[in-house]
Amino acid sequence: MRKKVLALLLCAAMTASVLTGCGGKADNAGSTAGGESGTTQEASGTEQAEPAGESAVQETAQVEPSTTLSDKEVNIGYGTVIDSLTPFRANVANDSPYFVQLYETLGVLDGNREMQPYAAKSWETSDDGFTYTIEIWDTISDSAGNKITAADIVWFIEESKARALKPIFAKVDSVTQTGDYTLELKLTDNKFGTIDTILMDVFVVSKAAFEASSDEFGSSVVSTSPYVCTEFTASASISFERRDDYWQDIENLPECVRPLQKKVNYKLITEASQLGIALETGEIDMAINIATETGSQFVDNDNFVVDLSDGRSGWQVFFSGADTSPAANDVKLRQAICYGIDAQGLIAGLCSGYATQMWDVCSPFTVGFNENWKNESYYDYDLEKAKALLAESDYNGETLTILSSSSATASRLAQLLQNYLVAMDIKCEVNSVDMALYTSIRLDGTQYDMVINTVGEYSLADNWSIRFDPAAYATGDATSRHDYDLAELIYKTWTLDGFTEENINEVHEYLKESAIAYGLVNPQLFTVWSKASGLSKAVTGARRNYIVPSACQFE
């Protein structure tokens, strides 16, 4: 009898939990047929899926830019949290969409990835990118009424350099005020993209307001942007309201920073499934950069629109350049491995089909990427060819080590890679380590034969300098390699005049032929919004080209 009662109770508990847990999919399943074509993409097995996100952008791009200010309040979910609003910060969370509303910058990237003046009126170089004269608008004032002059910009740059939280400010040699609204910026290098990054990273802040703040703008800021922060709970939420006293005419602003919405509230939700739940319950109108597993649940759901766009970084494998590695000086072995990896298999296995193959070590999102590369073959999967190249190589059955961080994606990618190598009869082991340990050994090529990374900087010049410049680190390049032929090609692309298609192609071809690094797969970014929100045009822009909710058009 006692056992029966126990069994009954357990059954009841299980049934209750199953009934409670199930049913969430019913709405989605019922709406599959009516899914909006062109804006969403279905999992496609090993078939290369069409980049549906692009069609979403094309569709919305037909709507003219608007300058009509609405009284709308939008609620946005985003997964990266911040603990402070301070303008002096490391690169962590730098690409978060709320920074567009938090601080005005000297320049801002528009949806076409072109730098547009924002607080800066103009900038020009006098000696091939080493010295810049920057002029700011003479009408800038913050929400407390402080007038912004060149002295404030000079102070911010000097302070950023002194605090050394962002490496980009180490490239500032000196900054001098030359007039009320002009300044001269001298750089230590003239690499392509350096000035753009500085223009994006200089927050326009009144020195007087900052110094008057009790916590260095930690919990409340005096705003120069078209919005003012009205509420901030560290790691939980941040809200903005459009300023009535904003200094600039709306039509003079780049489209991505136009304050079309009256209020924008961000809920900072780190747990991916909670972002999905917040969308379903209507707590948020839009989730930006939502995880694939959660975002894919909204594909073909009649109540939501899913926007897919190319990943910003992609995943790469870099071969060790240290002499202790069999792969360091054996181009046949490296090429064999590249031919033995099935990119379409990675798309299906790693990203459930929501990814694109790569055509270079860098993602197509990177400034300088040549669209023609997409028409070239890039180590198309060919196991027979891989085995033939392996036979020609000096590989003698050594066990190769793949280093990856222990993040879910990286370690899974490492396992998939291991399987491909085993299929080619290459002995292989995976070393998945904690992120902190990973960062401390990733530059030491003696610790691995291959390292998996996700690198995505502003431009190809940036990417190449941090990965392949033999002078960058004490041990050589980022894998302890000393390839001076490659370095010569890379250095040619660094200057403003040298960042040409011809020079870029030379580096691309060299990297492809030498196979010292290989682009594996590029997971797509999911942004999901509810149809009930009435969004009619999604405007993208800023550092990572995410959708900027404050600039979007709603019906």
Next chain:
Amino acid sequence: MLRYIVKRLLWMIPIILGVTILVFTMMIFCPGDPAEIILGSTAMEADLAAKRVELGLDKPYLIRLATYISDVFFHFDLGVSWITNVDIMSTIADRMPRTLILAVVTLVIAFGLGIPLGITAATHQNKWQDHVSMVLALIGVAIPNFWLALLLIILFSVKLGWLPAMGVGTGLAGIQYYILPALANCAGALANSARQTRSAMLDVIRADYITTARSKGVAERQVIIKHALKNALLPIITTMGISFGRMLGGAMIIETIFSLPGMGSYIIGAVNNRDYPIVQGGSIMLAIAFSIAMLLIDLLYAAVDPRIKAQYASSKKRKKVKAVA
């Protein structure tokens, strides 16, 4: 009693000093270069070297330790986060109340339900009420809190729309944000308190003074609550104290699932980022909070048991009592 409290508070100094030295030393041996973590993958060797010098990582261990101890104990300065450059003390001041509220609400639910459940089980030993209570306690111990959290969210937020699934609120209305996290967090503590109460009550319920009370015609309800429960409270209070201390560390999983910015997620995030000052500062604050919680538990002992209260009385008072006797 006051003397005892002061003595206990003074004892906290070497405890916190010990925790400080231990945590500081352990962080030194953790792998990972903070300079690289702060500056990211775009930093070159020269930037990294400069950052290491700025952080004082080039100085000997003892000098760094001495500087840190001096800052903490003489200036009450836990430093700033290496990643966000934010003052740690003010961040803890923001986050600690949320963790405290979550812990208190959890304990109120856990012990508010657990104690009656345990009493019912004890007073109906080997009957169906006992079995049902203990099965519920068993389920409570066995259910993982993250699974329960997801079920609660689906039921109360998605299906019924009664309670918020995430975030924090302000004022009295803000309490609603703690209900689901507390319910998900309390299953284990509820089960433990029910089992502990049952066990303690069974020990007491057969005592002679309970039989005496019943024979004097005292109502059964009074016998259980006034005579039996009061004497069974000591082990229950101990369980409560340990649970409270554990919850002060922050229910990391619960805080993450419910996007509740408390101490748990703060410290875990710092560990992952090798943000040493936060880990050290957070650990010191938790050591202080735990010590205070243990002191409160000891004082509660005294409140429910006059024998313990008598032990805390000063020797002067005790002499006075003896003289009167």
